Amino acid sequence: MSYKFLFLLPKSELETIVNHPCHLDQTQMPKGQFAKIVTSHKKIRMVLGLEESEVCQNCPISQNCHLKDKVPAKKLASSKDLAIVLYGMAN
8 A cells, every 4th residue: 555545635634634632542442453543643644744742742641652752663654544543533
């Protein structure tokens, strides 16, 4: 899958989706699932040039988030990342 798929969507809509805290309760889901959702948020933010620190400052769990200030190893976002973000929003 390619990150180019992301640019078929309006940038403003992508920014709306990922320009807010992940709003996940990390105590209510497996650690791997939490990490996958948060990492997908981070990768899309990187592609769009959104500052992670500005988004995370409004997050109620940022002080306890083990992924805060961590950069994903793979920096390219894909359509899979968008699907994971949307899945995380639905839960």
